[in-house]
Amino acid sequence: MYILAFLGKRLFAAAVTLLVTSFVVFSLLAASPGSPEQTLLGSRPPTPELIAAIRARYHLDDPFLSRFWQWLGDVVQMDFGRSVRSGQPVTDMLSERLDVTLALGVYAFLLVLVIAVPAGLSAGIRRGSVLDRGVTLTALVGVSAPPFAVGLLLLTVFGVGLGWFPVFGAGEGFAGRVEHLTLPAVTMAVAGVAIVARQTRAAALDVATKDFVTFAEARGLPRSVVLGRYALRNSALPVITSAGLVLAMSLTGAVLVESTFALPGLGSLLVESVSTKDIPVVQGLALLTAALMIGVNLVVDLCYLGLDPRVRHSGGA
Amino acid sequence: MRARARIARKVPGAIPVFALGLVVIAALGGDWLAPYDPGAQDLANTAMPPSGAHWLGTDDLGRDVLSRLVSGARIALLGPAVVAIGVAVLATVIGLLAGYRGGWVDSAIMRGVDLVYAVPPLLVAIVVVGVFGGGYPLAIGVLIALSVPADVRMVRSAVLAQRNLAYVESARTVGVGRGRILFTHLLPNVLPTVVANLLLTFVSALVGLAALAFLGLGVGTGAPDWGRMLAENKGMLDLNPAAMAAPAVLITVVAASVTLIGDRVYDRMAARGRDVGRA
Numbered sequence: 001m002y003i004l005a006f007l008g009k010r011l012f013a014a015a016v017t018l019l020v021t022s023f024v025v026f027s028l029l030a031a032s033p034g035s036p037e038q039t040l041l042g043s044r045p046p047t048p049e050l051i052a053a054i055r056a057r058y059h060l061d062d063p064f065l066s067r068f069w070q071w072l073g074d075v076v077q078m079d080f081g082r083s084v085r086s087g088q089p090v091t092d093m094l095s096e097r098l099d100v101t102l103a104l105g106v107y108a109f110l111l112v113l114v115i116a117v118p119a120g121l122s123a124g125i126r127r128g129s130v131l132d133r134g135v136t137l138t139a140l141v142g143v144s145a146p147p148f149a150v151g152l153l154l155l156t157v158f159g160v161g162l163g164w165f166p167v168f169g170a171g172e173g174f175a176g177r178v179e180h181l182t183l184p185a186v187t188m189a190v191a192g193v194a195i196v197a198r199q200t201r202a203a204a205l206d207v208a209t210k211d212f213v214t215f216a217e218a219r220g221l222p223r224s225v226v227l228g229r230y231a232l233r234n235s236a237l238p239v240i241t242s243a244g245l246v247l248a249m250s251l252t253g254a255v256l257v258e259s260t261f262a263l264p265g266l267g268s269l270l271v272e273s274v275s276t277k278d279i280p281v282v283q284g285l286a287l288l289t290a291a292l293m294i295g296v297n298l299v300v301d302l303c304y305l306g307l308d309p310r311v312r313h314s315g316g317a
Numbered sequence: 318m319r320a321r322a323r324i325a326r327k328v329p330g331a332i333p334v335f336a337l338g339l340v341v342i343a344a345l346g347g348d349w350l351a352p353y354d355p356g357a358q359d360l361a362n363t364a365m366p367p368s369g370a371h372w373l374g375t376d377d378l379g380r381d382v383l384s385r386l387v388s389g390a391r392i393a394l395l396g397p398a399v400v401a402i403g404v405a406v407l408a409t410v411i412g413l414l415a416g417y418r419g420g421w422v423d424s425a426i427m428r429g430v431d432l433v434y435a436v437p438p439l440l441v442a443i444v445v446v447g448v449f450g451g452g453y454p455l456a457i458g459v460l461i462a463l464s465v466p467a468d469v470r471m472v473r474s475a476v477l478a479q480r481n482l483a484y485v486e487s488a489r490t491v492g493v494g495r496g497r498i499l500f501t502h503l504l505p506n507v508l509p510t511v512v513a514n515l516l517l518t519f520v521s522a523l524v525g526l527a528a529l530a531f532l533g534l535g536v537g538t539g540a541p542d543w544g545r546m547l548a549e550n551k552g553m554l555d556l557n558p559a560a561m562a563a564p565a566v567l568i569t570v571v572a573a574s575v576t577l578i579g580d581r582v583y584d585r586m587a588a589r590g591r592d593v594g595r596a
Binding site for chain 2: 017020028031032033140141143144145146147148149150152153155156159160161248249251252255256259260270271274275277279282286289293
C-alpha cells in the first residue's frame with residue numbers, strides 16, 4: 001500500500017513537471033525574436049504558399065493554448081516537426097546523433113563508477129591518511145574544473161603533444177570508437193568522479209563509525225566483506241542521490257565536451273541549432289533532456305525503495 | 318622547528334589565496350599592467366610560440382596572449398561576482414521569508430523552487446542566450462535566476478533550524494517586529510551558509526560564463542575574454558599551444574582556488590557555529 005501511494009505521488013509529480021516543462025519549451029517559438037513564420041521559414045524564400053503551408057502545419061491561426069495542445073499531441077507521438085535548417089524531421093536528426101552521445105555517456109559513467117566508488121570508499125575508511133587527503137583535494141579541484149578547459153588541456157598534452165589519441169572525430173567500429181572517445185569520456189568523467197568520490201567518502205565516514213561495522217570487524221570478517229557487503233550497501237543511498245546531480249552535470253558536460261572535441265552528438269547539435277535559431281530541433285532536444293532528467297530522478301526514488309527497507313516501510317516520506 | 322612545521326602546514330593553504338591574489342591584481346591593474354595593447358594586431362608575427370618578447374606567444378592575429386589574459390581578468394572576475402552577489406541577496410531574502418513566514422508563502426515559494434531546482438542552469442543559459450541573442454547581461458540574468466533556487470533551499474532550512482530557538486522566541490515575546498527579527502536576529506545566524514555558498518556560486522558562474530563564451534555566446538567578438546580566447550585559439554593548437562592552454566589553466570586555477578577558499582571558510586564557520594552553540 002505504502003509503496004503504491006509513494007509511486008503514485010512520485011509519478012504524478014513527474015507528470016506535472018513534464019507538462020510545465022513542455023509548456024515552457026513550446027513557448028520558446030512564440031518568445032523567440034521575430035514572428036513564428038519568420039523563424040520557421042529560416043533562409044527559405046518567403047513565398048505566400050510556403051507561409052500558408054507553415055501557418056497550417058503549425059496551426060498558427062489557432063489560439064495559443066489550442067496550438068499548445070496540438071503540438072503536445074504530436075510530441076507524444078514523437079513528432080517534433082521538421083528542422084528549419086535541413087528540412088529533415090527532428091526525430092531523425094536526434095536519432096542520428098544519439099549514438100555518439102550515448103556511447104560517450106556510458107563510457108564516462110563506467111569511468112566514474114570504476115574510479116570514484118573505490119577511491120571514495122578507501123578514503124573514507126582511512127580518514128586523515130595521505131590517500132584521504134589526496135582524494136579530497138583532487139575531488140575539490142575536479143568539481144570546479146570546467147570541462148572544456150580540462151578537455152583542451154588533455155587535447156594539448158595527449159592529442160597533440162604525445163600523439164596517443166586522435167584529436168577529433170568519433171571513429172568507426174568499436175575499437176575506433178573507444179580510441180576516439182577516450183579523451184572526451186575522461187574529460188566528461190572528471191566532474192562526476194569528483195562528486196561521487198566526495199559523496200562516497202562522506203557516506204563511508206559515516207558508516208565506518210557504526211556499531212555493526214565494528215562488530216563485523218570484531219568477528220574477524222575479511223575486509224572485503226566488511227567493505228563490500230556492509231559499508232558499500234549502507235553508503236549507497238547518498239551516492240545514488242548524487243546520481244541525479246551527476247546526470248545534470250553530464251548533460252551540460254556533453255554539450256561542452258562534444259563542442260570541444262568536434263563530436264557529432266546531441267550536445268553539438270544543440271549548439272548548432274541554437275546558433276542558427278533552428279527552434280524545432282532546440283525544442284526536441286530540450287524536451288528529450290527534461291524527460292531524461294525527470295526519468296532518472298524517478299529511478300533514483302525507486303532505487304531508494306529497493307535498497308533501503310526503512311524507506312519502504314515508512315512510505316517514503 | 319615547531320614554527321617551521323606550522324608554516325609547512327600552512328603553505329598549501331596559502332597557494333589558492335596567492336593565486337587568486339595575482340588574478341585580482343591583474344584585474345585591478347588591467348591594461349596598465351599588460352605589456353602590450355591587448356587589441357593591437359601584428360600580422361607579421363601571428364601564432365608565434367612563447368618567446369622573450371611575448372611570454373605566452375601571440376594569437377592568430379598577432380595579439381600578445383599574456384596582455385589579453387591580464388586585460389581579461391577584470392571581466393572574468395566581475396561577471397561571476399555580480400552573479401554570486403545577486404544570487405546571495407535574492408536567495409537570502411526569499412529564503413528568510415519562506416522559512417520564517419511558513420504557510421502558503423512558504424509552499425508557494427518552495428513549489429517554484431522545486432520546479433527549477435533540477436534544471437541545469439548552464440544548459441538553459443545556452444538555449445536562452447543563443448535563441449534570444451541577448452549577450453552578456455542576459456547570460457548573467459539567466460544564471461542568477463536559475464542559481465537562486467538551490468540557495469533558497471539552503472537558507473530556508475537554516476532558518477527552520479533557528480526559528481524556534483530561544484533567542485527568536487524571546488524576541489518575539491518582547492514584541493520585536495517581524496522585519497527586525499528577520500534581519501537583525503536571524504540573518505547573522507544564517508549568514509555563514511550564505512557566505513560559503515557565495516563562493517561556490519562564484520565558481521559555477523565563472524565556469525558558466527566562460528563556457529558560454531567558449532561556445533560563442535554572450536561576449537562580443539574581439540573582447541579579450543578567457544572563454545572566448547579558448548575558442549579562438551583552438552585552431553592553432555599545433556602552432557602555439559600556450560595561447561590556448563594558458564586561459565584553460567587560468568580558468569581552472571581561479572575556479573579551484575575559490576572552491577578551496579570557500580571550503581575552508583565553510584569549515585571555519587561551521588566550527589565557530591558549534592562553539593557558539595556549546596557556549
